[in-house]
Amino acid sequence: MRFPEDVPELTDGVVTLRAHTPADVDAVYEMCQDPAMQRWTTIPVPYTREDAVSFVTEMVPGEWRTKGYGAWAIEVDGRFAGSVSLHDGEGGVGEIGFSVAPWARGRGVMTRAAKLATKYTFDELDWHRMIWRAFVGNWGSRRVAWKAGFRGLVVVPGGGRARGVRYDEWVATVGRDEELEPQGNWWTVPVLEGSGIRLRGFKPEDAQRVLEACNDERTQHWLAGLPSPYELRHAEGFIESRQDALASGEGVSWVIADPVTDELLGNVSIFAMNQRMDKEHGEIGYWMHPSARGRKVMTNAVRLVIEHAFTPIADGGLGRRRLVLLAAVPNTASAHVAEANGFTKVGIGRAAAPAREGRWDDDYIFELLATDPRP
Ligand SMILES: CC(C)(COP(=O)(O)OP(=O)(O)OC[C@H]1O[C@@H](n2cnc3c(N)ncnc32)[C@H](O)[C@@H]1OP(=O)(O)O)[C@@H](O)C(=O)NCCC(=O)NCCS
Known part of the structure; x- marks a missing residue:
């Protein structure tokens, strides 16, 4: 040539x-x-x-x-x-x-x-x-x-x-036979507001509060899959990995922030969004910082997230059809968040959640369909 x-x-x-x-x-x-x-x-x-x-x-x-x-x-x-x-x-x-x-x-x-x-x-x-x-x-x-x-x-x-x-x-x-167009969803983290809380994306500065929340005794007890002890590098790694979850379409994580100070009160995520054939499924997971528990903050945060999850993608939402939420059977506080948001308890997953010392807890399985009535 x-x-x-x-x-x-x-x-x-x-x-x-x-x-x-x-x-x-x-x-x-x-x-x-x-x-x-x-x-x-x-x-x-x-x-x-x-x-x-x-x-x-x-x-x-x-x-x-x-x-x-x-x-x-x-x-x-x-x-x-x-x-x-x-x-x-x-x-x-x-x-x-x-x-x-x-x-x-x-x-x-x-x-x-x-x-x-x-x-x-x-x-x-x-x-x-x-x-x-x-x-x-x-x-x-x-x-x-x-x-x-x-x-x-x-x-x-x-x-x-x-x-x-x-x-x-x-x-x-x-x-050659594939379209030169985006495959899968690359999510963003919209700010969601209501009931005196503000949900926003993670920032590197949140690491210390993540560390405190995830080292807390009750968080460690119910989320036994977390590293233990939970160190600053784990918090930083978690925050950094949020971008990959968005880009791959796998999940969206929010900081539940104090609307005045912007301080992290907790975390709520929708994840497992790529796991089913229909790609319209999602799972909700969360934890609260110990200083903010007992004030219905998580119940309200989950409500905001559910609305976003069921909003069609064309309207800026996640286009989900079905959400699941798993809570260890003895974790009554978590079950309450699910039920207060209209989730139905459909069964028990046996030995489904890792617990400490090599044990496994049974999980309550909660489901919410986009067509279900919500409180
Ligand atoms: C990577 C690079 C080529 C992108 O060029 P570009 O012309 O800005 O790309 P486009 O405008 O087509 O960007 C496509 C999307 O990426 C986004 N984007 C661009 N740079 C970004 C960044 N640093 N971080 C996140 N998103 C970015 C754009 O906003 C755009 O998204 P949108 O359409 O939803 O707004 C350019 O930043 C570059 O030259 N970087 C240095 C060299 C390099 O990295 N080369 C590639 C080596 S593998």
């Missing part, structure tokens, strides 16, 4: 993929000074102007000439806005890599560019699968991949590397 004459130009009317030209050197150099580029990609650090020159005038042309595919420049509003590259297409399976200049981020440029490049490989290069890889924690890249239809995400511990260091890696793929 000749460079640049034979490099195909692709456009969707907003974003154009075209051959790099020497005029892109300054923009490439500038983009690669960005801390996010240096953190999440494999570019040399520090990144010099010579690096940009060699990328634009040697590496990119060399790949197109020898392999027939390589990196395109992304152009938006007549200006260089980033690069999208194809790698390792042997056997009809290849990889995509990308970056967008800071000024052009957050307006869908990369999602458009990723779709254009991916579709090109399926239509013109006869590839049948595209792989996306990113270091764990690169949420911008993960969101682009989700929006462009990549699916089946897995974590490969130590699977990524940059400049001699190994990183945990996310990997997802999309096949």
Whole structure:
């Protein structure tokens, strides 16, 4: 293939993929000074102007000439806005890599560019699968991949590397016969208010209150699956993992906050949302900080969450049809929260809940259907 004459130009009317030209050197150099580029990609650090020159005038042309595919420049509003590259297409399976200049981020440029490049490989290069890889924690890249239809995400511990260091890696793929559209739900955490409480998403600053709540004797007794002792790193890990629960569609967790001080009073979550075929099922779980118990706070919080869970997805809710709630048989306070919200006790799960010292408690199984009357 000749460079640049034979490099195909692709456009969707907003974003154009075209051959790099020497005029892109300054923009490439500038983009690669960005801390996010240096953190999440494999570019040399520090990144010099010579690096940009060699990328634009040697590496990119060399790949197109020898392999027939390589990196395109992304152009938006007549200006260089980033690069999208194809790698390792042997056997009809290849990889995509990308970056967008800071000024052009957050307006869908990369999602458009990723779709254009991916579709090109399926239509013109006869590839049948595209792989996306990113270091764990690169949420911008993960969101682009989700929006462009990549699916089946897995974590490969130590699977990524940059400049001699190994990183945990996310990997997802999309096949030629699959839609380049989001699969599954990527939830958000809306603020829910009522009855003198405010439900909001978790913040890193909540860790100390999470620690106190989860080390409390009664929490430890009824939620025996929690680490014991529960340490600050567990609280921080829990808070950090909330983002993954949202992105995978698995669950949404709220802090029940004091509306005046914003202090954490408790936690309520809907989880297990991917576990059934119908994807309209969810389970409610919760705990209260000991300082806020006995004031009907959890009953009210669960009521707010139920309303959100049964609201259709198109109206900003979770589109659930059926909720379950499990409480160890002797845990009367928890059973009360369920019954006060209209849940029906439908049975007992035998030896279903882990208890301390290797024992198991029976669970009451509570259910609430969207069609059930609610108090
Ligand atoms: C990752 C990157 C390419 C995204 O480019 P972009 O043009 O901003 O992407 P888009 O605008 O198409 O973003 C798609 C979605 O991701 C969201 N998003 C972008 N950056 C985000 C971030 N850092 N955290 C969370 N979400 C983010 C956008 O808001 C958008 O969502 P929305 O449509 O619901 O609003 C860009 O941030 C970048 O170049 N980062 C540094 C290099 C890099 O990480 N490359 C990928 C290596 S695997």
